[in-house]
Each structure stands twice: as structure tokens, then as C-alpha cells.
Amino acid sequence: MLPLPRRRRFVAGLLLAPLLTGCFASGGGDESSDSAAGVRLKVALAFPPAENFSPYGADATLLSRLGVTEGLTRLDANGAAAPALAESWTRENDRDWLFTLRDAAFQDGTEVTPKAVAAALTRAAGADPVTAALSGVELTAEAAGDSRVRVTTADPDPALPLRLSSPGLVILSAKAYAKKDAVSPVGTATGPFELTKTTGTTAARLDRFDDYWGGRAQASGVDAKFIADGTARTNALRTGEADIAEAVPVSQAASLDKATRRETATTRTTSLLLNTGSGAFKDARTRAAVREAIDTSALAKGVYEGYADAGAGIYGPALTWAADKRVKPAGRAAAGSATGKTVTVATYDNRPELPEVAQVLKQQLEKAGFTVKLEVREYSRLESDALAGKFDAFVSARNTMLDTGDPVSILASDHTCEGSYNLAQLCDKNVDKAVSEAESVSDTAERQDAAMTAEAAVLGTDAVVPLVHQRIITGVGAKVSGVLLDPYERSLVGVGTRR
Structure with a gap:
């Protein structure tokens, strides 16, 4: 260079x-x-x-x-890892990857160097709570010459180039990390x-x-x-x-x-997440009663007015490979009685359909015998309570490919015992095993197969009820x-x- x-x-x-x-x-x-x-x-x-x-x-x-902000890589139109701040990369062995940096500068005028990149990734790896893209992953980075950075994972990680495309693993200049307990992107990004x-x-x-x-x-x-x-x-x-x-x-x-309305199919799925750690939904039979009570087609046609598809799983139709690979969940509990059970369902109003979804769910669950209380706030005022398991159920619109672009990583962060965004408080040994096995697969098609097997394990717990797969509308002048x-x-x- x-x-x-x-x-x-x-x-x-x-x-x-x-x-x-x-x-x-x-x-x-x-x-x-x-x-x-x-x-x-x-x-x-x-x-x-x-x-x-x-x-x-x-x-x-x-x-x-x-x-x-930018990371070392980005996602291309097909969801594959493409060059960003890194021009290219090679896998040296199971745990070591070598990334070659392009000629670039930070917004504060300093150069994007291997030392700066390694420092940025090290800071991200030590974030508390851990950024979602690194859920279950131990990562280290070091300069490896004038233009290269070596990134090492504690365990083999075939999806590392995808993982490094995450918005949570962006590269900022040294100035961004001047304060020990804060990171500032103001004038420090690329x-x-x-x-x-x-x-x-x-x-x-x-x-x-x-x-x-x-x-x-x-x-x-x-x-x-x-x-x-x-x-x-x-x-x-x-x-x-x-x-x-x-x-x-x-x-x-x-x-x-019509000229100012853009409709885009997305990998975002709206789901009802049931708190498996405490309360009424700790009982798998009560979770099964919720699953049987919900009519997802009514949500897609009614609340979303056709701008969504009825929930088929954690992965929706925007991932064209998912439908043909879907595995039927096994081992689901039989539905128990909902009578006499009072539950709190929470959601946020930043996505305006969600409160209406929650209201329809309330009606459907009450018809099944539950007593339902709704709690709606702005997301920033709700997230910490949701992560702490303070609600019985949570209606969330989650982009399954947002954090890494890897279908397995969303399962690790959202549905495993150590997951950093585990709103359902799920900790199931069968789920953890299926996700762990999927994480070890390198071949793309085989990794997708393993992801669908893991998806079936998650759905088999009834901790997650997929409601709709969204299409988003963007207004453009x-x-x-x-x-x-x-x-x-x-x-x-x-x-x-x-x-």
C-alpha cells in the first residue's frame, strides 16, 4: 500500500x-x-x-x-461479506483471520491504521454489556504490519467476516475512546x-x-x-x-x-417473546396456550393492511432460502389452561403498528382465558426493563440479519443462555446445543440448514411466537x-x- x-x-x-x-x-x-x-x-x-x-x-x-460509521466489512445485496475499511481478507487457520486495510482517514484527520483498528475492535470486544454481534464470541485483534490487522477468535468462527459488518463493530479513532466509560462517534468515524x-x-x-x-x-x-x-x-x-x-x-x-412511497421487503420479524424465566410463562404449557390462541393472519391482514406476511418462523420470506429449509418444531408441550392467569404484555410505540398488534393480541389472549395488562412506552424507556425480564411478554420487531448478517448469530444473541439480547430469558440446553452446532459450520448452504434446525429448537420451546414478517415503507420526497x-x-x- x-x-x-x-x-x-x-x-x-x-x-x-x-x-x-x-x-x-x-x-x-x-x-x-x-x-x-x-x-x-x-x-x-x-x-x-x-x-x-x-x-x-x-x-x-x-x-x-x-x-x-463503518466496519471492516459490509453486507452486499445478497447478504455476503463485502469490503469496507478492509479491502480484502484471508483465513489463516481456524481461529485467525488477516484483514488488509484500505487507504482511509478518520473524520478527525488521523489515519486508519492497523493499530487504530485493533484498538477499536478490542474496545468493542470488552464492552459491557457485550455488543450483540459478539454474543458468545471472544475476539482479539492486533496490528500485523503496515496495512494489516489480525483478528483472532477463541473458538473457530466461520462467520467472522459477516460478524465484522455489524453496526456494533464499527471502527472509530483513538479520540472516540478518550473516556473510559463512554465512546463518542462525534467527529471520530470514517x-x-x-x-x-x-x-x-x-x-x-x-x-x-x-x-x-x-x-x-x-x-x-x-x-x-x-x-x-x-x-x-x-x-x-x-x-x-x-x-x-x-x-x-x-x-x-x-x-x-405513490411516487413518494417506497415498499421494501425486509428481514424484520415481529414476534411475541414470552418470559420463560419467571411468571406465568415459565410453564411451557402456558406458553403453548398462547401459541394456540394467536391468529397471525389477522395481524398481517388487519394491523399491517397487507404490508406483512403471517409469521412462519424466526426467519421470513425475505430470506429466500429459509422456506425450503424450514424444520418442523418437535417436542412442544401440550397447551394448558389460561384461566386465572394475569400477564403483562409490553411493547414500544416507535413502530406505530406495535401498540395495535399488542391490542389485538390482548383480545385474542383474553378470549383464551388470560387476563392481560398492556404497557406501552418509547423504546429507549423500555429496553432495560425488557432485558431484565420485568414483563411477562414483549412484542418486538427484530431484524434477524441486522447484527451480523449471519442467520446463526441472531439465535445466539437472542435465544441462548448467554445471549446478550435474550428478551425471553430463554435458557434451554437443546437450543444451546443446536445453536453451538450451527456456529461451527463453514459451508454457506450447510450453515443455513443448521440454522433452520436451531430455529426449530427455539420454536419448540414456545418462548417465541412469530407474528408477522414485515415490509417497511419509506417516504421519499x-x-x-x-x-x-x-x-x-x-x-x-x-x-x-x-x-
Whole structure:
């Protein structure tokens, strides 16, 4: 690799622009129609930052969708690992992988070096709680020459290149880790847009990073506003206060012109997760009663108005290989009585269909004999309680390929004894064995087969009731092009996104 050329930065003028506050409108200079400079994009997002933009939790995807952060690899359209900050990689043996870095710079002007990359991965590996992509994985990294990094796992990990594409394993400069107990992506990432200012959980300002290795972005920056209410997000697009609105509610889809409405099949599955650790659903027979009481087709046709398919499993039809490989769950308990059992079902309102899903579930479960209490909050105010098992059941819309792009990894993080996102508090030796066996498989087709066997083991516990497989609706202004409609929901704004 040639020596890194001297870099110049051009964002000084952008940093002087006024901070986004109550609305999307920016200062006059930012709305320039000069095609060379580009105009700023106004984006309405559903989920506010929950952890001060830390890349190790729910905010990781937020940073990725806004084009701020990158990892060594990324997912291509087929879900395979593709080059990002790493140009190429080789597997040296069962546990060691060697990644060759491209010529790139951090947004603070420092170089992306093997030492910096190794430090970033080491910090991610030591995060507490562990980032979902590393659930059950011990990882170390070290510089291996002028342009290479060696990544080693304690156990063989055939999916490591996929795992390193995770939004939770992004590479930041040394400045990001200046504080022992916090990680800051502000001005320390490598993507085409630099996070420069934030306004709590209401708004964020991003400016174009002119030295981005992948080319200069066509938009001069992004003004992001976090609007939990789906109707308000849709109205922002309709009135021109937003150029892009994510997660348009199905109830609002008809209010948008066809030209501004984009429908994308995704790997997101909405499920009912039953708390197997305590309460009524510790009993497998009571969980079976829930499974038999739920009519998923009513949810797909009613709540989602046809923008979803009835739940078939943890993996949905967006993964075209899953249907032909699905294994029928075995060993399910017979349904017990629901009479006299009071349960609390929780969900969040950032995805506007979920409270309605919970309401329909309440009706279906009460018809079966349960007494049901609903609890609905914003996700950031709910997650810690859900992870702690404080609810009997939780309605969640989870992208099964989000964390790693590997079908096995989602099972490890969400459904094993040591899983970092185990909302069902599931700890079943048969599930852990099936997932462990799947994790050891290298061949892609065989790994998919093993994932489906493990899926059947999870479903056999009735800890998870798949409800629907979602299609998402993105609102895109008539003058906007280049929006990244990603079925994995990792990307939204990129180099070619413009107005």
C-alpha cells in the first residue's frame, strides 16, 4: 500500500452553520442550490438515540443508517461479506483471520491504521454489556504490519467476516475512546457524513466528510430529527419539512403519493417473546396456550393492511432460502389452561403498528382465558426493563440479519443462555446445543440448514411466537434520489443520496 497522502479538510464552513433545533430548516447558506456544494438533506427518524450515540447498543444502527460509521466489512445485496475499511481478507487457520486495510482517514484527520483498528475492535470486544454481534464470541485483534490487522477468535468462527459488518463493530479513532466509560462517534468515524452536533434526543447535525475514501457525498450534510410518532413523521414528509421519512406507518401509507412511497421487503420479524424465566410463562404449557390462541393472519391482514406476511418462523420470506429449509418444531408441550392467569404484555410505540398488534393480541389472549395488562412506552424507556425480564411478554420487531448478517448469530444473541439480547430469558440446553452446532459450520448452504434446525429448537420451546414478517415503507420526497432502501435496514443515506 502506498503511503497515505496528505489530507485536507473542507468542513470548517459547515461547522459554523446554526444547529438544528425546533424544525428542519437550516440557515440560508446551507440550503444552497449550487450543485457542486450540494444541499442538506432533512431526515425524519423513528428512534431517538437511547445511549448517547454509543455504537455498542441500539444507537449503532442509527449511526450506520445516517452514513456516519463503518466496519471492516459490509453486507452486499445478497447478504455476503463485502469490503469496507478492509479491502480484502484471508483465513489463516481456524481461529485467525488477516484483514488488509484500505487507504482511509478518520473524520478527525488521523489515519486508519492497523493499530487504530485493533484498538477499536478490542474496545468493542470488552464492552459491557457485550455488543450483540459478539454474543458468545471472544475476539482479539492486533496490528500485523503496515496495512494489516489480525483478528483472532477463541473458538473457530466461520462467520467472522459477516460478524465484522455489524453496526456494533464499527471502527472509530483513538479520540472516540478518550473516556473510559463512554465512546463518542462525534467527529471520530470514517463514513461520508460526520456527526458534528446533537440536541439531546431530538435532533442531530451531520456535515459532509470531504476526505471520505469512497468519494465526496453529493449532499452537503444531513439534518436529522427524531420523531417517534409515525403520523408526525409522515406529515413532515408531506409538508416538505422532511426529505426522507423512515418507517411510515401502514395507516399513513395511503396518504402519500405513490411516487413518494417506497415498499421494501425486509428481514424484520415481529414476534411475541414470552418470559420463560419467571411468571406465568415459565410453564411451557402456558406458553403453548398462547401459541394456540394467536391468529397471525389477522395481524398481517388487519394491523399491517397487507404490508406483512403471517409469521412462519424466526426467519421470513425475505430470506429466500429459509422456506425450503424450514424444520418442523418437535417436542412442544401440550397447551394448558389460561384461566386465572394475569400477564403483562409490553411493547414500544416507535413502530406505530406495535401498540395495535399488542391490542389485538390482548383480545385474542383474553378470549383464551388470560387476563392481560398492556404497557406501552418509547423504546429507549423500555429496553432495560425488557432485558431484565420485568414483563411477562414483549412484542418486538427484530431484524434477524441486522447484527451480523449471519442467520446463526441472531439465535445466539437472542435465544441462548448467554445471549446478550435474550428478551425471553430463554435458557434451554437443546437450543444451546443446536445453536453451538450451527456456529461451527463453514459451508454457506450447510450453515443455513443448521440454522433452520436451531430455529426449530427455539420454536419448540414456545418462548417465541412469530407474528408477522414485515415490509417497511419509506417516504421519499419527489426531488430526492439515491436513498438506500436496504432490506437489512443498516443503510439509508449514502454518498449518492441527494436532493
